[in-house]
Amino acid sequence: MKLDFSIILPWLPNFGAALIVTVQVTICSLLLGLVLSVPLSLCKISNLRPLQVFADFYTSVFRGVPLLVQVFMMYFGIPLVLPVKFNAFQAGTLVFAMNSAAYISESMKGGIRAIDRGQYEAAMALGVHYPSMMKDIILPQAIKSVLPSLVNEFISLLKNTTLISSIGLVDILRVGQMIQSKTYRAFEPFFVIAIFYYVLVMLLSTLGKYLERRVNKSDRH
Amino acid sequence: MIDIKGLYKDFGALHVLKGITLHIDQGEIISIIGPSGSGKSTLLRSINLLEEPTFGEIWVEGRLITPPDPYLHPEVIRASNTYKKLSGTADDAQLIARIKKEDLLYEKHEGAEYRRLLREITGKNFQSAYEVRKKIGMVFQHFNLFPHMTVLENMTYAPVKVLGISKEEAAERARRLLTQVGMLDKIGVYPSTLSGGQKQRVAIARTLAMEPDIVLFDEPTSALDPEMVKEVLDVIKALAKTGITMVLVTHEMGFAREVSDRIVFLDEGVIVEDADPATFFSTPKSDRAQAFLEKVL
Numbered sequence: 391m392k393l394d395f396s397i398i399l400p401w402l403p404n405f406g407a408a409l410i411v412t413v414q415v416t417i418c419s420l421l422l423g424l425v426l427s428v429p430l431s432l433c434k435i436s437n438l439r440p441l442q443v444f445a446d447f448y449t450s451v452f453r454g455v456p457l458l459v460q461v462f463m464m465y466f467g468i469p470l471v472l473p474v475k476f477n478a479f480q481a482g483t484l485v486f487a488m489n490s491a492a493y494i495s496e497s498m499k500g501g502i503r504a505i506d507r508g509q510y511e512a513a514m515a516l517g518v519h520y521p522s523m524m525k526d527i528i529l530p531q532a533i534k535s536v537l538p539s540l541v542n543e544f545i546s547l548l549k550n551t552t553l554i555s556s557i558g559l560v561d562i563l564r565v566g567q568m569i570q571s572k573t574y575r576a577f578e579p580f581f582v583i584a585i586f587y588y589v590l591v592m593l594l595s596t597l598g599k600y601l602e603r604r605v606n607k608s609d610r611h
Numbered sequence: 612m613i614d615i616k617g618l619y620k621d622f623g624a625l626h627v628l629k630g631i632t633l634h635i636d637q638g639e640i641i642s643i644i645g646p647s648g649s650g651k652s653t654l655l656r657s658i659n660l661l662e663e664p665t666f667g668e669i670w671v672e673g674r675l676i677t678p679p680d681p682y683l684h685p686e687v688i689r690a691s692n693t694y695k696k697l698s699g700t701a702d703d704a705q706l707i708a709r710i711k712k713e714d715l716l717y718e719k720h721e722g723a724e725y726r727r728l729l730r731e732i733t734g735k736n737f738q739s740a741y742e743v744r745k746k747i748g749m750v751f752q753h754f755n756l757f758p759h760m761t762v763l764e765n766m767t768y769a770p771v772k773v774l775g776i777s778k779e780e781a782a783e784r785a786r787r788l789l790t791q792v793g794m795l796d797k798i799g800v801y802p803s804t805l806s807g808g809q810k811q812r813v814a815i816a817r818t819l820a821m822e823p824d825i826v827l828f829d830e831p832t833s834a835l836d837p838e839m840v841k842e843v844l845d846v847i848k849a850l851a852k853t854g855i856t857m858v859l860v861t862h863e864m865g866f867a868r869e870v871s872d873r874i875v876f877l878d879e880g881v882i883v884e885d886a887d888p889a890t891f892f893s894t895p896k897s898d899r900a901q902a903f904l905e906k907v908l
Binding site for chain 1 (some may be wrong): 659661740741742744745747748749751753756757758759764768771772773815818821839
């Protein structure tokens with residue numbers, strides 16, 4: 391079979407719009423996931439048993455249920471039993487965010503635990519209150535040590551966003567499926583899509599390396 | 612200035628401090644020495660509540676920083692249901708001694724009057740850990756500088772955050788103190804670029820930036836290479852001349868002898884000797900202090 395990439399050309403505007411959707415979903419879920427992961431990791435390291443149990447249960451649910459099932463649950467299932475209504479973008483972003491929060495909080499927990507007891511003691515001895523101590527002393531150091539796994543999490547998040555095409559949002563993958571059904575060609579559109587994702591992931595990991603270098607400047611001798 | 616009364620500290624089944632009573636006056640410089648495992652650091656760390664005492668009370672500047680200990684207040688014991696139940700079996704003094712010795716009080720069963728008296732002691736005198744830590748600085752064995760902050764940020768963070776002074780004032784204070792410890796040229800660097808001795812000098816300056824009334828030193832030179840010990844001791848010596856109250860845990864016997872007003876010798880969780888340095892080092896009274904000094908001098 392002869393390959394003809396020119397069939398993609400008329401779809402470029404659709405790809406452009408879809409790329410924006412993919413990036414939007416990724417960034418929104420990433421930020422929301424990070425925000426959610428902080429209280430979650432604090433619960434995990436807390437001395438209060440109920441908070442610990444809650445956070446561990448939360449993580450086990452999001453780890454234990456396939457992501458596609460979570461997406462369907464949020465989009466089709468929840469609105470039937472609760473008085474809420476999501477569009478596909480909101481449902482997808484919320485699920486991805488809650489899902490990443492589960493994973494990020496787990497590595498954040500490790501990062502917080504790895505911080506020397508002396509850092510807490512120095513902060514306490516200076517009269518610093520718990521919230522400021524966590525915000526200004528402990529978490530900045532913990533985030534630094536979890537940055538590599540954070541970048542991994544962002545990358546899998548970006549790739550996972552393809553699942554929102556299954557609830558009807560037009561992301562990059564969905565455009566490919568549209569081309570396929572219109573032109574009966576599969577190689578060209580999916581090849582282009584593969585390249586799209588590959589480039590995006592490369593950009594993310596470069597950004598990750600840059601960030602890592604920046605936060606490590608305090609270690610330089 | 613600091614009053615430690617009947618202090619006990621258990622770590623599970625391990626009894627680290629067994630009834631410490633110690634008074635420290637304003638401006639006094641006290642060295643706590645003793646074999647390792649004798650409870651020196653635990654005692655020091657209790658003063659700013661990095662360790663919570665199991666029993667006993669600590670008073671700082673006339674105010675209570677621990678929960679009140681009923682066993683230290685005969686009138687509270689007399690108000691307890693346990694005392695009332697047992698009264699008649701022995702005279703007052705014997706009964707109080709027995710209740711203390713056998714740890715018979717049980718908070719929940721001692722009645723309203725007992726709890727009211729305890730609350731009264733707390734209400735009149737209590738200050739929180741946060742309040743007291745503003746006034747008591749601590750210098751650690753391992754410095755514990757914040758690695759993600761520059762020297763300047765290390766020094767201004769708590770004064771701005773905790774004392775609420777302006778950034779400019781805090782920076783001014785930092786420059787003055789860094790000059791004092793000979794570290795002004797390192798004001799903009801991160802701690803990882805400093806040697807151990809330099810880190811400890813910055814850590815001392817950071818503690819002083821809170822303008823504490825009391826400074827606790829927890830083996831400040833134990834983690835240093837030998838050639839760096841002197842520069843840190845010199846800074847502490849200079850500080851000792853300013854009239855600030857200091858409590859040191861140290862293994863540097865010559866230094867303890869030189870700077871201290873009093874030596875407190877601790878062994879197995881009790882104070883065995885409490886004397887001026889000349890007396891302690893030349894004619895220690897107890898066998899245990901003699902044996903210890905023979906080993907370290």
